Amino acid sequence: MTESLDAIPDTFVSVDRAEGAVSFVVDESVYPLDAIYGATFTFLDRCFVFLGRGEPGQVVITLSAKKPPVEDDELRGWIGELANELLACAWRGRILEQNRATIEAVTMQAIGGAMGPPSLDELEDFDFSEEPFDDPLGIAMSWEEKYGKKEKKGESADDSGEENA
């Protein structure tokens, strides 16, 4: 049964007291999907989290008690915190985009400084023959490499000289 909660606008929020669940309809043009994932993830230790489709362009988040019933105060707390965390995640995402270079530089220096250079033993364990990364789907391959299209004469890449020599 759909009910409402005091002080929470029912335009977005509906409550099912019997199930100990509260649902929030999120407009995807307001909150990016990353923010929805980030915000809902912080609830995993408190309740079960369900994500689903609503109307086109909407995501429905349902937070459901692990052990119902729960008090209205708790449901109100969940939904209020979810709304705040959604906003924090959405805005943080934009800020991180803008400050990514600084944050990455500091992180690399901090971790690199704490780790120090690898020891000789560690270098011995290192497999230098390994490809830089696995690419089983061939995503990083050129179209020609992947589908074996023959190069036309005179179109070879600059670094292909060794093979030709």
Next chain:
Amino acid sequence: MNLPIFHDVSLEALDARQPAFFRFRQLPMAPDKVVLSNLEGRWLVLDKADFQTFARGEVEEGSELFTKLRQRNFLRAYYDVPAAAEMIRARREFVGAGPNLHIMVITLRCNTTCVYCHASRANMDQVQTDMTKEIAEQSVDFILQSTNPAVTIEFQGGEPLVRFDLLQHVVEYAHEKNEVAQKELDFTLVTNLSLMDEKKLDWLIENRVQICTSIDGPQDVHDKQRKLPKASAHGEAIKWMKRIDERYREMGLDETLYHVEALVTTTRPILDRWKELVDLYVDLGCRALFLRPLDPFGWAEKTARLIEYPRAEYIEYYRNAVDYMIELNKQGVEILERYAAIFLTKILSGVDPNFLDIRQPSGAGIGQLAYSYDGTIFTCDEGRMLHESGDDTFAIGHVGTSKYRDVVGHETVRAVVVAGQLEGQADCVNCPYVPYCGIPPVHSHRIQGSLLGRMRESSLCQVHKGIQDYLFEKLATGDEETLQILEKWTTIRPRDHFVHVPAGAE
């Protein structure tokens, strides 16, 4: 006209009065004042009218305000990029130094029962929470792999004096292994002092182990929340503090620098007894008082009903206590507040005192590591406290099986380092205190369920903001003597006596 940075841009194109990037905040308790800081952490406190003129880009060229703004790098046309870059670098000097603080929990057992015990201590019969000799040695071997040339081993608990034999072994073993590692070593014992005796003290003094304790206020407050069976926890702690200080004096150590460090955990009953608290610390010969609020770890969660308080009340207590400390300083009494000293050092001198919990990134994993009695390694002391409450988020390895580089390069450490940079935080990006601030992600994780947290609702942000509001208010409105006292609080005097320089380096 001389354009130091934008050599190829003329002043017609760039109005000399336009502001460079800045953040601002109106001081809540002095609303006619506005704090502004720039990217590199230079700051000014302006009257509201001056601030409005500045923000509109209408400051008269050549005026006193214009000169001040130009000197502090607040004008776009004169913005000195190399100077700003150098200042940002100086503020982050510590980044890349590697873990310096290593917290060893040699036992979780303790003979005292504190209402808030953040460590969730074990009963005295739970000997299974003692570290074995083997794990203690593996911990030291691990610690000495740190890339930091200086290493502090801090004994925590439980009560480390319960296993004094193991503490002695760790110190001796560390010295032995340090003949190869060649680190600058020091040792700190965090103890309630109730198991101290003359023999142990002789050994600690001889081996230059620094001693810290807790004093939560006058006897009635302290004993009510720190219960020692059949004795007064307060009485025992004070008795030994005096005795240890006496020993330092007998050795000819400078008593203004060498004495037992005491920490207060602020609980509700002490909030309106700030004057008694400050007087007590002064009477004990302490030169510093760290007005720490309650942390949300360990038993503090269960006993919150009795000891917690709204952070606005904490800020009032803080302001009263520090006002009183400033007055005492004016009367010739030397006592400083540690939070104020940390923030003022960053604000006034532009360098970071490297206090691990108020820096960016925070010290977790890259500046400190904690070793539990079973050998599990955590990013920080609070991480191991959470482990005792069933949350293993901050466990990053084991001294018996993990490699040093895997531990400090662990994905949790990387996540914590990213989350600990407030330039990525909503709210902080617009806060003028961001160049001086720091929030440990473990705190946000604990109270808000995410490493990043939401500062607007964070109790720790509220504390840091309130303290910095107070300090900027003092800097803007304090008399000459107050400013000199605050400046003096930024002087860091190292305690060289406790540093063990490796043989050959002396």
